[in-house]
Amino acid sequence: MQMSDNWNFYALLVDDEPASIFVDLGVTKETHIADFPIMAYSRVRMNNPRPDGLSSQDEYDSLISLEKDVAEAAERAGKHLYVGRNTSSGNRDFYFYTQNHSIEDFLTKAMKKWPLYEYQTGHRPDEQWSTYWRFLYPSPEDFQRIGNRDVVDRLLEQxxxxxxxxxxxxxxxxxxxxxxxxxxxxxxxxxxxxxxxxxxxxxxxxxxxxxxxxxxxxxxxxxxxxxxxxxxxxxxxxxxxxxxx
Incomplete structure (x- = not known):
């Protein structure tokens, strides 16, 4: 399964801590969600987070490469969807929807390339995609902030x-x-x-x-x-x- 081209990010608070969510906004338009009734995650402990718990510039390249590896691992399996990530409290959490919990095997294999990172995986039934809709997906106010940022970015470009x-x-x-x-x-x-x-x-x-x-x-x-x-x-x-x- 391919991810959509409609990804975006926004800032918020998670458990009263600064957080940043990057989410596939188009996945539900291209996917029959009933075919992926299990939510799985991989939590990676960052090695060099900022004091506020967000990712640092020093670790940016490593985290992007790690994310690419875990997303490609899910895509190659063909029965799993990577839908978003949350960064907060010194952790980067990757979220997936899947047909079965075998995704944890693929994630574990992908993380073998990153022995310096501590991680854990897990899964639970989520037929209604509640984690996606209630946690990852932006609220109407978050969408307003996303739109504001897009306008400001266009101004800066000029x-x-x-x-x-x-x-x-x-x-x-x-x-x-x-x-x-x-x-x-x-x-x-x-x-x-x-x-x-x-x-x-x-x-x-x-x-x-x-x-x-x-x-x-x-x-x-x-x-x-x-x-x-x-x-x-x-x-x-x-x-x-x-x-x-």
Whole structure:
């Protein structure tokens, strides 16, 4: 089985510790999950983690090569799917879904190439892919942060000075004029300027608004807007700005 091309990563807290998850977002669109009812994992203890428990630059190349070996071991077996990893508390945990627990034999064989690393493997039934959906898969707020990072990366690629304040445009959409008006009142109280309101033929009631902010501090701004729009029954729909070189 092949992994999808839709992988992404995001930061979060796991057991109140900094963590980073790298996950295959497209695997369930290309796979009949009922065919892989067992979740298996391989936990590798990092040799040189950062003080906060995340991976260090010094160990980056080794960990990437190790990950490639365990993922290829699962792929060669043909009955196992590598779906993601979590890095936290000095460990890197690799997660798989499989048809049978023989995957542990393949993982053990792959780890023989890495004798300096301590590791353990395990498995359990997980027909609903709860580990994938409840742990690895991003929450809606995590998706917002992922989207923010993508926009900031595009700005950086064009030489933007993301620490420089500038007008940032925001967008949201609601199912009724009443909800949109309630949100507009929230925006004005927060100091935003309402740019325009648009009524779509599809029944969507859109609002565009702006404020001066810094792209390198956009997460806090957009998460507040995301939650406010959600609580009123709408959806925050992203942001954009001009480039400052």
């Amino acid at each position: 030489g933007d000075r993301i620490e420089e304040p500038r007008t940032i445009d925001h967008f949201a959409v609601f199912g009724s004029q009443e909800d949109r008006n309630i949100f507009a009142e929230h925006l004005v109280a927060k100091g935003y300027a309402i740019v325009r309101k648009t009524d779509a033929a599809s029944g969507e009631f859109q609002i565009t608004f702006d404020m001066t902010d810094r792209p390198d501090q956009i997460d806090e701004v957009t998460i507040d807007l995301f939650r406010a729009a959600r609580d009123i029954g709408g959806e925050y729909d992203g942001w954009g700005c001009t480039i400052v070189n």
